[in-house]
Structures are given as structure tokens and as C-alpha cells.
Amino acid sequence: MSNFSQKPTIIFDMDGTLLDLAYDDLIWNQLVPIQYAEVHQCSIEQSKEVLFQFYQEHSHTLNWYSSHFWSTKVGFDVLALQKKQQHKVSRREGCIELLEYLKANHYPCWLATNADCASLKFKLKQTSIEQYFDVIVSSETLGHAKEFTAFWEKLHQLHPFDAQQTYFIDDTEKVLLGAQKFGLQHLITIQQPSSTGLIRENSNFPMINRLTDLIPLLEQAEEQKQYA
Ligand SMILES: [Mg+2]
Structure with missing residues (x-):
């Protein structure tokens, strides 16, 4: 029997993805x-x-x-x-709405951040999002930044996941490229990581603006699975 949940695992970056990079x-x-x-x-x-x-x-x-x-x-x-x-640490628009949706629909939800353990701690406390995650990791603990495949290899060893099915959402292009190199299939970036910063014109990866824009993408994928 497979150890993997039927719903794909959703891995989120923290700063610039769930939280405002401002x-x-x-x-x-x-x-x-x-x-x-x-x-x-x-x-x-x-x-x-x-x-x-x-x-x-x-x-x-x-x-x-x-x-x-x-x-x-x-x-x-x-x-x-x-x-x-x-x-001044704040969540991006639609953050709780999305996390509530994922929880209600039984998606395993993980947080993988490059923030060090000390920043992670006060940011989680400030934004009250800790309760939504099954796994929370800082690259400081794993000893490699997310930009490198070594991070993903170590994470995979500690917490096995199906790279073909998993979604990873991150606002940093180099991080997404590292994840792609490891073999993660569903990679998504953020159009405006900072509310006071620029809106991106292009990326090598599909972009979402509001976090809840992820919901129709997941629903579409579930529908396709049913008819496959
Ligand atoms: Mg980020």
C-alpha cells in the first residue's frame, strides 16, 4: 500500500509567498x-x-x-x-482562505523556508499560520539552502514525498530552479511577492497573484485525475 495521501502534498515557501515580502x-x-x-x-x-x-x-x-x-x-x-x-510581518492576501481550503480538502500542507529558525519562530507566532502545516522545515536545520538539490534530497529523506505529484509554490526563481533540478513537477511562482514591490512580467514558471488562485488549478488537476 502506498504511504502517500491521495491528495498531492502542497509545499509552501514563507517570505514572499504566504507572507508579504514588504x-x-x-x-x-x-x-x-x-x-x-x-x-x-x-x-x-x-x-x-x-x-x-x-x-x-x-x-x-x-x-x-x-x-x-x-x-x-x-x-x-x-x-x-x-x-x-x-x-509589521503580515500575511499575503488570501493566505488563510487558501490554507483553510487545503485543510478542509485534506491536502497535506508543508512549509519549507530559507528563513532561519529564529526568524521562522517569531514570524509563525505573529501570523498564526503554524497550525496549518504537517511539516515545517528551515534550511538552517537541513544545512542546505533551498536553491540546491541537497536541500530537497535531505527533505525527501526525512519526510518522503512524491516529487511527481507534489506542488511547490515559491517566489524565488533560483529556488524553483533548484526544486526543478531535483525533480519536482508542479512549480508555481508569485507575481507580486512584496505589496510595495514590482509586479513581475514573466517567469520560467506559472505565476499566481492572489494565493487563492491556486484553488482552481488544484481542482482542475483533481478533475483530470478522475477522468484519467
Ligand atoms: Mg520567498
Whole structure:
């Protein structure tokens, strides 16, 4: 007998997918540069230049997602700065509606995030979404960022899933490409990850805007299964 549920597993990214990326943009593009300028006695322009250099060097690595790494790098407590603003963490439109739908229709629901364990903890608390997930993993725990197939191999070892059937929704192109390389079949991206950011024109993957736009896609797939 198969261990897999009849309904496909739905794996979600957190920041920029279920949650509004505007919070992270505020922290990393505005507040960190301001505090860096204060601590290192330089202008905001100089601060942004130095930080941009750091960001370029570490983008898409585990370090990039580590509050501890950044605290050491910039010389102040980045996690404390994030927590001070935690009331600004918010869910994207349709988030609860979608998660309620998936729960009511018995879809296994997982959260796979590159956020480190400390950020994951306060973000889950702030947004009350923890209850909807059967599995929650941070790339910090697995030791690899989601951009790399090693993340997916490790996740698959710990929590087996059917890569042919599973849906994965993430706002980062490089993450989706990593998942594709591993063999995940149903990959979907987000058109506007940040409510204060740009609307994407194109992607290598199908795009949804409102999270509830996923529902008709799943219903269509279920219907096709019935007639297959
Ligand atoms: Mg994301």
C-alpha cells in the first residue's frame, strides 16, 4: 500500500509567498542600512554601498538567511532589529482562505523556508499560520539552502514525498530552479511577492497573484485525475 495521501502534498515557501515580502524589504533595504550607518559612523549612501557588496557576495547561500551571520558581519544584533519590527510581518492576501481550503480538502500542507529558525519562530507566532502545516522545515536545520538539490534530497529523506505529484509554490526563481533540478513537477511562482514591490512580467514558471488562485488549478488537476 502506498504511504502517500491521495491528495498531492502542497509545499509552501514563507517570505514572499504566504507572507508579504514588504517586511523583509523594510528590514534589509531600509533599517539595516540606517543602523549600519549609525554604528559605523558613515553616510547612508556609503552604508548601502558596503551592504550591497555583502549582499552580492552571500546571496543564495545559507549565510544570506542567517541572522547570526549578519549580526557578526554588520556589527549589531540583526535579529533584535527584526523582532522590534515583528508587528509589521503580515500575511499575503488570501493566505488563510487558501490554507483553510487545503485543510478542509485534506491536502497535506508543508512549509519549507530559507528563513532561519529564529526568524521562522517569531514570524509563525505573529501570523498564526503554524497550525496549518504537517511539516515545517528551515534550511538552517537541513544545512542546505533551498536553491540546491541537497536541500530537497535531505527533505525527501526525512519526510518522503512524491516529487511527481507534489506542488511547490515559491517566489524565488533560483529556488524553483533548484526544486526543478531535483525533480519536482508542479512549480508555481508569485507575481507580486512584496505589496510595495514590482509586479513581475514573466517567469520560467506559472505565476499566481492572489494565493487563492491556486484553488482552481488544484481542482482542475483533481478533475483530470478522475477522468484519467
Ligand atoms: Mg520567498
